[in-house]
Amino acid sequence: xxxxxxxxxxxxxxxxxxxxxxxxxxxxxxxxxxxxxxxxxxxxxxxxxxxxxxxxxxxxxxxxxxxxxxxxxxxxxxxxxxxxxxxxxxxxxxxxxxxxxxxxxxxxxxxxxxxxxxxxxxxxxxxxxxxxxxxxxxxxxxxxxxxxxxxxxxxxxxxxxxxxxxxxxxxxxxxxxxxxxxxxxxxxxxxxxxxxxxxxxxxxxxxxxxxxxxxxxxxxxxxxxxxxxxxxxxxxxxxxxxxxxxxxxxxxxxxxxxxxxxxxxxxxxxxxxxxx
Amino acid sequence: xxxxxxxxxxxxxxxxxxxxxxxxxxxxxxxxxxxxxxxxxxxxxxxxxxxxxxxxxxxxxxxxxxxxxxxxxxxxxxxxxxxxxxxxxxxxxxxxxxxxxxxxxxxxxxxxxxxxxxxxxxxxxxxxxxxxxxxxxxxxxxxxxxxxxxxxxxxxxxxxxxxxxxxxxxxxxxxxxxxxxxxxxxxxxxxxxxxxxxxxxxxxxxxxxxxxxxxxxxxxxxxxxxxxxxxxxxxxxxxxxxxxxxxxxxxxxxxxxxxxxxxxxxxxxxxxxxxx
Numbered sequence: 001x002x003x004x005x006x007x008x009x010x011x012x013x014x015x016x017x018x019x020x021x022x023x024x025x026x027x028x029x030x031x032x033x034x035x036x037x038x039x040x041x042x043x044x045x046x047x048x049x050x051x052x053x054x055x056x057x058x059x060x061x062x063x064x065x066x067x068x069x070x071x072x073x074x075x076x077x078x079x080x081x082x083x084x085x086x087x088x089x090x091x092x093x094x095x096x097x098x099x100x101x102x103x104x105x106x107x108x109x110x111x112x113x114x115x116x117x118x119x120x121x122x123x124x125x126x127x128x129x130x131x132x133x134x135x136x137x138x139x140x141x142x143x144x145x146x147x148x149x150x151x152x153x154x155x156x157x158x159x160x161x162x163x164x165x166x167x168x169x170x171x172x173x174x175x176x177x178x179x180x181x182x183x184x185x186x187x188x189x190x191x192x193x194x195x196x197x198x199x200x201x202x203x204x205x206x207x208x209x210x211x212x213x214x215x216x217x218x219x220x221x222x223x224x225x226x227x228x229x230x231x232x233x234x235x236x237x238x239x240x241x242x243x244x245x246x247x248x249x250x251x252x253x254x255x256x257x258x259x260x261x262x263x264x265x266x267x268x269x270x271x272x273x274x275x276x
Numbered sequence: 277x278x279x280x281x282x283x284x285x286x287x288x289x290x291x292x293x294x295x296x297x298x299x300x301x302x303x304x305x306x307x308x309x310x311x312x313x314x315x316x317x318x319x320x321x322x323x324x325x326x327x328x329x330x331x332x333x334x335x336x337x338x339x340x341x342x343x344x345x346x347x348x349x350x351x352x353x354x355x356x357x358x359x360x361x362x363x364x365x366x367x368x369x370x371x372x373x374x375x376x377x378x379x380x381x382x383x384x385x386x387x388x389x390x391x392x393x394x395x396x397x398x399x400x401x402x403x404x405x406x407x408x409x410x411x412x413x414x415x416x417x418x419x420x421x422x423x424x425x426x427x428x429x430x431x432x433x434x435x436x437x438x439x440x441x442x443x444x445x446x447x448x449x450x451x452x453x454x455x456x457x458x459x460x461x462x463x464x465x466x467x468x469x470x471x472x473x474x475x476x477x478x479x480x481x482x483x484x485x486x487x488x489x490x491x492x493x494x495x496x497x498x499x500x501x502x503x504x505x506x507x508x509x510x511x512x513x514x515x516x517x518x519x520x521x522x523x524x525x526x527x528x529x530x531x532x533x534x535x536x537x538x539x540x541x542x543x544x545x546x547x548x549x550x551x552x
Binding site for chain 2: 007008009010011014061062064066067219221249251252253255256257258260261264
């Protein structure tokens with residue numbers, strides 16, 4: 001593991017690290033914020049999964065999460081959104097290939113050799129950071145934005161007992177019924193739609209739900225709201241009687257100005273679960 | 277004036293606007309955050325001047341200022357750092373020409389026709405925003421980072437009575453004695469160093485001081501600290517018995533991770549002066 005940079009930030013350290021990833025078959029880079037408390041012992045962890053076109057860096061510099069994480073003594077992990085490098089396949093579209101891994105393990109050509117973001121975020125990266133940093137892997141929570149909100153919700157429901165709480169900003173909530181989803185699931189997983197269901201938060205909510213609290217925010221003026229389909233998740237949550245707070249925030253759009261506005265709420269929400 | 281974008285942000289609006297600038301002889305773009313209170317009447321104003329290589333956008337997305345400004349009911353203005361466009365002269369170096377206006381009115385070729393950032397920030401832009409937005413121009417304060425900290429300090433001292441408070445993050449404090457300064461002042465203002473003094477915060481502090489409180493933060497691990505020369509400003513402040521808080525922050529560098537860490541302190545500091 002190589003250190004790319006470490007900057008003092010809110011009394012802790014914002015680091016960027018690169019490592020050879022077995023899951024993705026390429027070098028992968030991630031951001032990690034450690035609060036001051038990590039100097040004294042393991043701290044709880046909040047994962048932040050990013051959206052289409054993002055790298056590890058976008059949320060790290062624009063989401064304003066470190067201040068609130070520092071206040072709560074919580075670490076933040078910012079993974080990349082896809083494999084990188086010349087060996088990994090790509091597509092000209094912004095919403096397929098690099099920057100658009102969709103947090104699945106691809107089974108189809110040309111994606112299968114590298115696009116294994118589920119394994120990367122669910123298995124390889126937690127093992128790596130758990131070994132190398134003062135993180136309490138018994139206390140994890142997860143959040144994300146847009147495609148990353150989809151990732152957070154599907155990972156939380158797909159890995160029972162792993163995360164104490166899950167939240168999302170403008171998540172892609174029903175990808176099997178959206179142009180943000182059908183295209184990618186078809187490309188990565190193939191035409192058999194039965195393999196798609198575990199990567200659809202609304203279907204997973206109907207099927208298994210989540211053993212803990214959920215918080216979701218979406219802007220009423222989100223320019224992509226028809227692709228996000230918050231109504232599908234809302235219906236599934238209500239039908240299941242799932243513990244959840246789903247909020248539609250008046251006037252907000254899909255940008256990081258929206259994410260940063262509600263970041264304090266999300267970090268506080270996770271802190272309550274992590275320290276319960 | 278053209279609206280480039282408006283995003284809902286912390287209950288207010290983060291806008292980006294472009295206008296034809298007479299001072300700079302080109303189109304100029306600036307960011308403006310208006311808190312919710314601006315819907316009911318004029319609000320106080322905090323200017324944020326950016327550093328070398330920046331546009332209006334850097335601080336707007338990375339400094340984390342809007343949340344604190346919203347809490348205090350204060351507007352934020354993020355000007356660009358130089359003229360733009362094909363007509364304006366430029367230099368291959370990152371620290372001269374575009375992105376490096378240094379907040380002076382150039383008198384030398386090829387800079388004089390466009391590089392009039394002092395007039396732009398001191399006169400033209402305040403008049404424009406005062407006419408077009410709900411801003412209380414009787415209550416202004418100013419801050420900035422690096423070259424923008426230099427701008428904030430020299431504007432505050434050069435325009436007595438304009439600003440109620442001034443602060444800076446890692447300001448270029450003594451440009452007449454630094455490679456971040458001598459090169460630019462020579463290029464923009466010419467060889468007669470007597471014209472440089474009003475653009476040197478340490479010399480201005482010795483000469484005139486500031487009628488209000490000052491707050492400056494600089495990181496002890498700032499990679500450019502030898503160019504910033506905080507010691508010159510510290511000496512001048514102490515000699516003048518100027519009301520000021522000068523802090524050296526252990527372990528912090530020159531990045532926006534440093535700026536965002538101390539932004540709450542700076543906005544709170546200005547709010548106290550603006551609402552006094």
